[in-house]
Amino acid sequence: DAGVTQSPTHLIKTRGQQVTLRCSPISGHKSVSWYQQVLGQGPQFIFQYYEKEERGRGNFPDRFSARQFPNYSSELNVNALLLGDSALYLCASSSGTGPNQPQHFGDGTRLSIL
Amino acid sequence: GEDVEQSLFLSVREGDSSVINCTYTDSSSTYLYWYKQEPGAGLQLLTYIFSNMDMKQDQRLTVLLNKKDKHLSLRIADTQTGDSAIYFCAALRSSASKIIFGSGTRLSIRP
Numbered sequence: 065d066a067g068v069t070q071s072p073t074h075l076i077k078t079r080g081q082q083v084t085l086r087c088s089p090i091s092g093h094k095s096v097s098w099y100q101q102v103l104g105q106g107p108q109f110i111f112q113y114y115e116k117e118e119r120g121r122g123n124f125p126d127r128f129s130a131r132q133f134p135n136y137s138s139e140l141n142v143n144a145l146l147l148g149d150s151a152l153y154l155c156a157s158s159s160g161t162g163p164n165q166p167q168h169f170g171d172g173t174r175l176s177i178l
Numbered sequence: 179g180e181d182v183e184q185s186l187f188l189s190v191r192e193g194d195s196s197v198i199n200c201t202y203t204d205s206s207s208t209y210l211y212w213y214k215q216e217p218g219a220g221l222q223l224l225t226y227i228f229s230n231m232d233m234k235q236d237q238r239l240t241v242l243l244n245k246k247d248k249h250l251s252l253r254i255a256d257t258q259t260g261d262s263a264i265y266f267c268a269a270l271r272s273s274a275s276k277i278i279f280g281s282g283t284r285l286s287i288r289p
Contacts, residue, residue, distance in 0.1 A: 068220070097277075106182075106266050106279030107221070120276050154220055166211065167277065169220035 068170035085140045089157030096138040099154040150177045182280040196254040200267030207269035
């Protein structure tokens, strides 16, 4: 079975631009979460979606938004990019939102802002 | 506040046991996780433990939880070169449905 897939794997943007990152969860998983991992740090929670509804939001500005589609795939959008947005963006899926339904991560999209 | 802390580096000899430690501050954390991250890859879930458990063993991995001290450890028996990676401790805040990660411990194996 395919794991969590993310696209693109790498992306280079300039300040002020907008970016869209995509995630396909493991088949059968209905929950998708997004994390930002800055170099040398652990992942920071951005959003969680379940059944197309936002279930959780981390401490990120409104420039960050996301949505989940009927097939449970998800997109993360970031507007007005800043240099500090350079990071590895990780998507994780789980079968539900319960704590005993662990999250499985994709390999991430590495975003570089010039 | 919410904080998960780990030491940054650990070096062990091949074949020895590795013990990676973690402390967390949020006493309402219900689940605690260990993830492994190899270079250029995402996070691989290794194991997790519910907060009402003291210990969980899974093949070479042993997780110990001291809820009173909010201390979690991961022991890897018979450490191999393939265990070289960054290991993240994480705590689930069930009230917020979000997982808080530590900064990771880089495990290096010497011959």
